[in-house]
Every structure is written in structure tokens, then in C-alpha cells.
Amino acid sequence: MNLLNTLIAGVSIGAIYSLIAFALILVWRSTRVVNFAQAGQAAFSTYVGLTIEKAVGNYWLALIGAILAGVIVGAFVEVVVVRFIVKRATSAATATVAPVIAMLGLLGIFQGVMGLIWGGEYQPYPTAFAREGMSIAGNQIPFSQFDLFVLLTVVVAMSISAVIFQRTSLGLSMRAAAFAPEVTRLSGIRVSRIRTLGWAFAGGAGGLAGVLVAPTTFIAPNSFDLLLVFGFTAAVIGGLDSLIGGVLGGLALGIGLSVVTGYLGGSYTFMTAFVLLIVILLVRPQGILGARGARRA
């Protein structure tokens, strides 16, 4: 029974890792940049949500506000910064490292701006649901209403994304632009716009993830750094090119870390994730579901 509880709790946090992995993979597929600024974007969106919550007192309005903020910030980052960096910094000796460093610079700006606006303290984020475990037939289990809400929200968000990607012409354009940008451009699709859309989409996913994780981690300018690392690990587990892989990777990571935390203690959580990341990168760099040779791209 105890193991079952741990597994269920892992699914809920794993769902949040899945969202971050989803955001990272979406950007990676379209732009070949790992968006390390995602931690900053997500935190910024969450702060916007918190501000709305404080002003209006409505959880759902705040949730929608945070997702919208994520969408806008994502699109803004792509149009203002990424486009320029990718175009400019490809000829120098630092070509391979330039986008990564640029993303870090962006993360630094985000964290600084958040500190200026909202201060550096950890602030609690409210929830609309009970955080205590639900009781089933008189037994209290660690799975709370909030966990259920997180899980359902992520499932709904992923389902909507899946429908958009698989069933709409917009989704087809996005997949085409990620797969073969040059051919897609020749087919009359504005790849740069599709790319902006991908970043916006990823930003929205990050904002959602931020609101879902903030009641647990609290919110501070750099409180999502760890979430970013776990999201990256999840993305790598799935292979950076596979959205489904990233989602499954997030769930697997959440469950795995939950088991480690439950049986060995919280201080081993990070070490486990780190070792897992290194082992996966060495043994199967293309990820569990990724195509062979993806790492070289």
C-alpha cells in the first residue's frame, strides 16, 4: 500500500516535469536551442498569476492569466532575442555555445527583473484545492485533491496539444517546420511565424507548470531552477526530439524520484536525478523513444 501511495504521488509531480519537458522539446524541435530561460519564463508567468490572484482573488483567472503571460513572454523572447541570436552567432568559433549562453543571459535578465518587481523572498502560492490527502474508506492516502487536479489539468493540456498537433493544419505545419524547415518554407508556410508560435506554445506550457508547482515549491525568482533541471532530465530520458517521449520521461522521472524520496529520504532526490541524467546521456543519448542519431543534430 505504501509503495502504491508513493507511486501515485510521483505521478502528480511527474506530470509537472512532463509539462516542462514538453516546453523544452517543443522549442528544441523548432529552433535547435535548449531554452534554459524557460525557468525564468515560467517563474515570470507564475508571478503574473500570483499578482492577478492577489488583485482579484480568483484562482482560475490567475491560472488563465499565467498561461497567457507565458504565451506572450514566449513569443516575445523568440521574436526579440532568439531570432537575432540564431541568425548572428553562427559564424564565430563560439557558434555551438552561443545560443546556450544567450539563453543563460536571458535567464539572468528574467531573474533580475522578477527580483526588482516582486522581491527575492519565497512567496506562497494559493491553491483552489485541499493539499491534504484524500480519505478513501476511512484510510487517508497521500494523494490529495490538488494532486488529482494537477494530473487532470496536465492530461487535458496534453490532450489538447495532441489534437492540435495531429488533427489540425496548424499542427501539421508545426511538425513540418520542425522536421524540414527548408522544404516547409518552399511549400508556402511561413516557418518563422510557426517557430514563434512554437515558442509561445512552450511558454504557455511553462506558465501552467509554474502555477501547478508553485504551491509546493513556493515562488521566488530562482525557485524553478531545479524544476528546469528535472524537466531537462525528463526531456533527455524521452529523447529531445520526441514530445511523447518527454511526457513519458517526465512521468517516469516523477515516479522514480518519488520512490527514492520515499525510501531513502529527500536528500538523495537530486543526486538520483543527476546520476540518471548522466547515465542516460552516456548509455542512450538519443533517449528511450528518440530516433537514433538525434544527438548529432
Place this chain on the structure above:
Amino acid sequence: MHVVHKPSTGKRITLALFIALILFVASNFVDEYRIFQGAQVAAYLVGIISIVLLTGFSGQITLGQGAFMAVGAYSAAIVVQEFALPIWLTFFIAVIAAALFGAIIGISAGRLSGPYLAGATLAFAVGIPALANAIPILGGEQGLSFDIGFAPGKYADTVSPYKWLFWICALCAIIAVVIAVNLTSSGMGREWRAVRAHETAAALSGINPARSKVLAFTVSSGFAGLAGVSFSATVGLVSPSGFTLSLSFLLLTGAILGGISHISGALGGAFIIVIIPTIFEAWTEEASLGVATYLPGIIVSALLLLSIALAPEGPSEALHKLRHRGHRKP
């Protein structure tokens, strides 16, 4: 590349001794706070060199150099605490420990590239506090004290602690610069650059790229270890909060702003990252605490972003190209 008219090792050492003399004399004429900042510059300088060696010469990105600094600093603090070794010995131990650690990480990192290496080193840097809390001997959040104390013997009264600190850090930095310059103009440095420029071509010329990358990681980590112990000496403490992600970012910024492909740029980079917060402290004295705390970080990050966008090899390199327009490099 341009290796023809480089001075010999002997000349470099003479030059270094001369600079050391100038610094020694100069340290008697500036106020205590400036001396302390000088020590900071020296510590950052070594850290930036470690990034220049790894990223600029060997082409491997690191977002977690602060973590290797932490390895050096923690090993120094532990040997002081457990075995009461003399302080000067701990600097060597820090270098060796960090280099060993870098070799282990490098063996795995040597097989990674681009974003994967970036992500792995980032994870490493983010995890330092978690690791420090998981291993009891590291002293948890409070960390371990690391005090280089006073100047020995009869000088203890006349030489201020800051001056003593500066001398030690500056000495480390000068030694590091001499070694780094010699390394990069040696065959090894050329091998690193060859692997960075074109791995396959380098392999066809008889270089073992994997070995070269691991070696670069090891050497760079050794430098980072020295930087870590110098840095801890300026703080007087080895704790997780000293080796945050922002330290790694700050050093990377210094390396990029100074010019990632030259050792000489590291000094400029170190000056910039020490001076910028100082300038803003003066400017924002009347402004709120928040502005004073966060504005320097924003400015430094914005500089990093601008530098990457406008002059990917650093502003100094861009100026160099501007000056030598028309002369095509061989």
C-alpha cells in the same frame, strides 16, 4: 595561428615577477576596500581562465564551473578541518581534488556535445546545495569555515589581513596566468584548438579528440579548484550559498565579455564583473535595496546577451578585427 613571435617561458616568468612586484608595491598605496576587490579580481580571474581554457580553447561549454570551484574549496576546507594541514598546502590539494573530479566528469562529458553538455553541467551546478546537504561532512547550509589567517611571524602586526589575502590571491592568479599562457601556446593548446575547430580533421592529423577533451576538462577543473579556494579565502567560508548558479553565470559572463578565445581577455572580464556591482552600489545608494540587489545582475546578463549577439567572440575580439580590417588573418 599566431605563435611565431611569442616570448619564451623564461621571459614570461620574468614579466610575471615584474607584475608581481608592481602589485606588491601598489598594494601599499590603495585603501583596504580596493585591496579586497583586488583579491576578488584575482580569484575571478583564475575562474575565468578555467572557462576560457575549456570553452574557448577546447570548445566544450560549461555552465557549472562554480561546481568545480566548490569541489576545490570544499576539499581545501575539509583537509584544514580534519587534518589541520597548513593553509598553503590546501591550495595544492584543492587543485588536485578538483582536477581529479574534473577528469571523472570529463570522461563522461567528453562524449557529450552542445546542449547536452550544457544541460549536464547546469544540472551539476544547480545540484551543489543539494549535494552539500546530502553529505554530512560538508557542513550543510552553514558550510565550513576557511580562514587564511594573518601574515606569518613578525609581519602579522604590520600587514593587514586584506593585504595578506590580496597577496595570496594575486600570487595564485599570476601563477595561473603563466601556466595557462604556456599551456595554450604549447602543443597541447594547439591540439585543443584543432579539436574545437574540426574534430574529424584533428583525428586525421593523429590527435585523439576524446583524450584531448578529457585532458582539457581535467586541466580546466584544476584551475577552477584554485579559483574556488581563492574565492573561499576572500569570503572566509565554504558554503553552498557561495557556489550558486549565479556564480557560474557570472564567470561565464566575464569570460565572454573579456573574449573567450584569449587568456589575456580574462583579466578584463574579471575586472568587469567586480566593477559593475561596485558602480551600481554607488549609483543606487539612494534607491531602494531591491534596485541595488538586482540591477547589477540584470546589467551583467544584458551585457552577456548583447555580447553574444553582436560580438560572439567577445568585444575585445571585435575591436581587434575592427583594427585589423583589411589584413586578412592567415
